[in-house]
Amino acid sequence: MQAIHGVHFRDIQSNSIALLKNARVLFIMFDGATDVAVCENEIVYAHVVDEKAPRNVFVSIVNIENAHAEGVLAGIVYGMESVDEKGWHWKEKLIAMGSDGASVNLGKRNSVTKHLKDQIPHLVAMHCVSHRLELGALDAMKAKDAKVFLDLISVLLNLHKHYHYSPKALRELQLLAEAMEEKMIKPVNLQGTRWMPHLSSSLEVLLKQYCTFVAHFENTVEGKIGTVDVQSRAKNIPKHLKSYDLLHYMHFLKDVLSVLSELSLKFQEDRSGLPEALEALETACLQLVAQKQRPGEKLQKFIDAIDDNGKFLGVQLSKPTLTPDRLKERQNSLIDLVIDHINKRMGDIDSGNILKDMQVFYPVNLPEMEQEITVFGESEVTTLCEYYAPVLNR
Known part of the structure; x- marks a missing residue:
């Protein structure tokens, strides 16, 4: 049964590999679960742009040693690196992450977010809106x-x-x-x-x-x-x-x-x-x-x-x-x-400065006056370019 499960799992993952490796930027989402064998697992998805349209793709589901921040992060890293055993620079592409609101995921002191932001300062962490x-x-x-x-x-x-x-x-x-x-x-x-x-x-x-x-x-x-x-x-x-x-x-x-x-x-x-x-x-x-x-x-x-x-x-x-x-x-x-x-x-879904700046790309926010359109979004785009310089310049 484990062999069959492994083949099925790799078949699902294979459909995502090309999309993940070709993506210029990545937004990962993860969540924990306990299976019928009472083992802790972490499932990882990625949000990518495929043919100019956003798409969610399956990355991996991984057994983790414990549900602490270090254990969850190790599972996420293992899952992302399993996409290519030869190695790929997924952290260089990572710009955002999403999860439920558990402190192990989004806490300020010792969480998955804290550990990842120490490595990727421009990372934006989101609390899942469906969970909210x-x-x-x-x-x-x-x-x-x-x-x-x-x-x-x-x-x-x-x-x-x-x-x-x-x-x-x-x-x-x-x-x-x-x-x-x-x-x-x-x-x-x-x-x-x-x-x-x-x-x-x-x-x-x-x-x-x-x-x-x-x-x-x-x-x-x-x-x-x-x-x-x-x-x-x-x-x-x-x-x-x-x-x-x-x-x-x-x-x-x-x-x-x-x-x-x-x-x-x-x-x-x-x-x-x-x-x-x-x-x-x-x-x-x-x-x-x-x-x-x-x-x-x-x-x-x-x-x-x-x-x-x-x-x-x-x-x-x-x-x-x-x-x-x-x-x-x-x-x-x-x-x-x-x-x-x-x-x-x-209430704070769009309260972060970076998320507010991103709203200039939404057509609904375009000003009606022609004079305002000529300079609309200049300062916000400048801020975003500076914030994501490590990703844009690589």
Whole structure:
């Protein structure tokens, strides 16, 4: 298996070698992970210009001795040098790097950034904008209605656990879905590298198969099927799934996550630069504000599906503990908090002097007056040329 893995890995890497070696400048991105063997790994990508268009290419995935700055840096160096065993001057091409906000990556005293900048003074370090987005959204959800949010997380985790570790329960769910003429979708694991897409996917599965899950848990309890743990989950999960307050929150949160997930994907596009990222952020904030004026798609469907007896898709829900006005106030407060926390996380995205100077190359910033265009960007371009002189003059 290791031999097969090695061949497959080299085949993927071979597609990147020419692009990396021919690139005039490099922007590397790296992230850590723990594999199924509980070994620390570091994956490295590079951002290059290919045929006048930006492109992300895979470089390497490397086992590292430890997750300290020295260990991570050694893994990055090994991965970059594996592109050509004869050696290539990748550090001379390196102008920027990106990672998550962990102190081991971006800390000021002892970090990967500090060690690399000691060798490459002109290096610009960036905190991944998608990671900033997720941190901002998570901060807001933990700060507002934390109990409801944690109840939802508990339901999703237990739902995945119930079917992931029991082939019998999954088979029963499949048979029940067929009997109800519905398509069975296996619950998604909430835990993963990217928290927000996992949460959105988990919610999507739960809402699509809501009736099937409720019916299966009720059958499990009535038939006294499974162990004590299975019976405990089968009683606890439906209790939450029949809560009007939690279901209202689920549908509302799904609408919010749809906007944020789309924003995250926009950030991750190869061609997405700072102007595109900032424009996408502004658009997303406006979409969230719109949800204060009227319910989002998922929430509106939920509201419309509640009958006069308080049933949702035939399932009797508990009575809401909040009035419609209080529910509206709660969701508006969360939207305001999400926007505020995300903007705080993104606030310094273009605050560095070098990043500000680079904005002269963005067409959106061109002045409208002809007189201003004649001298536009002269000082910024001069500053950039001086800053990157080691790269431009080599």
